[in-house]
Amino acid sequence: MIVTIDTAGFFARLPLFASLSAEELKEMTWTARPFELAAGETLCRQGEPAEEMFAIREGSVQLSIEIAGSGETPIATLQSGSILGETALVSLGQRTATARALEPTSGYALHRKAFEVLHAAYRPSAAKVLRELAGLISVRIASTNQPGPSVAPRGEPAPDLAPFRHPATDLDIENLRRLPVLADFHSDEIASLLAEFNKLLVPKGTVLFREGDPPGSSFITVRGAVELCSDRDGRREKLALQGPGSLFGEAGLFSNRDRSAKGWARENSILLEIDRPTFDRLFDSHSIVAFKFFDAAVRGLIDLMRRAVARQAWFETERRGLRS
Amino acid sequence: MCRVVSYLGTPLSLNTLLYESDSSLVRQAYDPSIMAVLNLAGFGVAAWRSAEENEEALLYKDPGLPMFDRNLMSLARTYDGSCIVAHVRGANYFEAGSADVGRSNLHPFRFSGSRLTLAHNGGLHRFAEMKYDLLPFIRPELASKIEGTTDSEWIYALVLSQIDGPDHDLAPEEIRDAVFGALRIIRDVRTRRGIDLASGVNLFVTDGRSLIATRFAYDFGCYEGRISESNRMFQSLWYTTGRDYGLHYGEWQMTGAVEDADSILIASEPLTRDVSKWIEVPEYTLLTVNRDGGRISIQATDVDV
Secondary structure, three states: OOOOHHHHHHHHOOHHHOOOOHHHHHHHHOOOEEEEEOOOOEEEOOOOEEOEEEEEEEOEEEEEEEEOOOEEEEEEEEEOOOEEOHHHHOOOEEOOOEEEEOOOEEEEEEEHHHHHHHHHOOOHHHHHHHHHHHHHHHHHHHHHHOOOOOOOOOOOOOOOOHHHEEEOOOOOHHHHOOOHHHOOOOHHHHHHHHOOOEEEEEOOOOEEEOOOOOOOOEEEEEEOOEEEEEEEOOEEEEEEEEOOOOEEOOHHHHHOOOOOOEEEEOOOEEEEEEOHHHHHHHHHOOOHHHHHHHHHHHHHHHHHHHHHHHHHHHHHHHHOOOEO | OOEEEEEEEEEEEHHHHHHHOOOOHHHHHHOOOOOOOOOOOOEEEEEEOOOOOOOOOEEEEEOOOHHHOHHHHHHHHHOEEEEEEEEEOOOOOOOOOOOOOOHHHOOOEOOOOOOOEEEEEEOOOOHHHHHHHHHHHOOHHHHOOOOOOOHHHHHHHHHHHOOOOOOOOOOHHHHHHHHHHHHHHHHHHHHHHOOOOOEEEEEEEEOOOEEEEEEOEEOOOOOOOOOOHHHHOOOOOEEEEEEEEEEEOOEEEEEOOHHHOOEEEEEOOOOOOOOOOOEEOOOOEEEEEEEEOOEEEEEEEEOOO
8 A cells, every 4th residue: 555644644653653654654554554443343263374463544443352261351442553463563463352343343453574674674763663662562561461460669779790700701602692582682692792791600599580670681591490480469379480591570671561470489599680781882873783682582472471361361360169 | 292182071082182172192103293202112091981089990001003093092992081191202212211011011000990080291200210229119019019110100109109908099189199209209319319390290090080180390490411392391281161161163182161161181281272261271380170069179289389
C-alpha cells in the first residue's frame, strides 16, 4: 500500500515509532497492510505463528488466553492507538493470546519481513524500534511477574557483588560465541565487550538482586544457572531459569523500574556482568556492536516474556485448586 | 535423550498415546519436537487396566523400532490403561554403558516382586566412576536384580531401597520421599567424587495408582570445555489435565475444566499439535499426582538436593 500522510501520522503517534524521523517512518511502514474486522471476528488466534504486528486505528479488540482446563479467559481490551503482537517483528514465535474485535475495528498489519530488511542492514530506524521495543516488553514482563501493585522499594542496598567480581578478559571467546546471546558477534567485537564487562564467579545460593531493588547490572550466564523468582504470599514462585547463554536483569534498565523479581544462583555459576554505566554507554552509542547487543537483549526479553506468560498457566492451576 | 509419556486417569487406549496423537511417543522416537536427537535404542511400556491392588501390570519391551513392531501395534489397539508409562530410548554412543542396546537396558524398570516402576529421561555424567559408590545404599536383594548397564536401573534400585518392603501398598508421599532419598544419595556420591557436570534426572515413577515425575538436573549449565546445545537445554517436562483425552473438534486434547479433571498426561514433550493446553513444569520440580475418588490432584515440590 502507499502510506498516506494520514497513515504516516497515525504510525508517528504510536510510541513504538515515535522516535523515528519522517523518512525512517516511511521506510519502516510502507508495506503496512490495512485490515477491517466486523464485531466478533478474530484478528489472530493463540498458538498460530506470529508473523505480523497489528496497530488498531479504530474500534477495539479483546485479548484472551486459553489455559489448559480453564477455557478462554479475557486478559485485556485494546483500544484505538494500541499495538499487539509487536514481538513478531523480531522473533518468530506463536501467538500467546487470541484477539477478537469487540466492535467494527480497523487498523494496520506490519509484516516481520519489512522489519527484517532494515534490521539486516543495521538501519538506524531498526535500532530505534529495537530500543522502544525493549522498553515496552520490559514493562510487560514486570506487570506479568507482578500483576498486583509494584513491589515497594526495599530501602536497603542491593546485594554487594564486589567479592565475586573479576576481569572478564580471560574468558574463552570461542566458547562465548557458542552462547546464543553472543552468536552474532565477531571475535574482536566480543573482545571489546569483555574489556568493559566484569566476570562474576558466584557460588550456588548467591543473591544477585531482590524484588524492589533499583535497576542495576544486567548479566549473561556463561556457566551454571540463575533462577528468577517472586515472593507470593510467602512462597517462592519460580518465574524463569536463566541457563548458559541467557541475558537477564536488563528489563529494569530499559524501563527504569525497580526489579520485579529476585535473581539467585541456582548453581555455582560464571556470569558476565554489564554494569549500569557500561549499559548506558552502549545505549547511547550508535555502533554496530551496540546494535547487536540491543538486538540480543530484545530477543532475550521476548523469550523471557513468553516464558513469563506461559508460567501464568502453571500459577493458574494452583489458583484453581488442581495443584498445591 | 529419551522420551517418556505417562498417564493416570480413566482407561485410555494405548494406541492413542503410542501411535495416534500428533506427536505420539512412537513418532518422538524418530521425530521429537523439542530436541534434535533420535530415540531409536528401544521401546518399553508398563500399564495397568485399573488401580486394583493385585492386578499384574502389563510390561512390554523390545529393542527394535516401535514404528515397525507389529506385535506392539496389535497390543496397543486392544489395550486400555488407567495408568501407563511408556519410554523410547535414546542411547549416547560415546558413553560407556549407555551405548549397550538390548532388552535389559530398556525402561520402564520393574523388578519381580515389586509393583513400583520407573522410567528415566536424562543421564548421570561419569556414572561408571560413581556407580559402585551407590552399592552400599542398595539392598542386596535388589542389587542382585540389576541386569543392565544403565544409570537408570541403578536409580530405580536406589529408589526401591528407600522403601521398607516395596511390596506393600504405597502412599504417594512414600514414593515421593523415596525419590528424594535416592536423589540425595546420588548428590552425596557426586560431591565425594568431585562430579559437577550437568546430569539430567527426569524420573517417572508409578505403582499404577499414583505418579511421581521430576524435572531435575544436577549442576545444570555446568559443562566441560566448550558448551554445546545439549548443555544449554534443561530436559523438558509438560503436563495436561482434564477428561477424555482424544480427538475432539479435529484436535487431540483433553476436555473439561481443571476442577473436573479425572485424568493427567505427563510427558517429555506435548503430544498434540496445539500445545496451548499443556503446561510446562518449572525446572527443579517434583510432581506428586494422586487420583483419589476419580479426581486428579497434583502437589509440586521444589527439588533442592
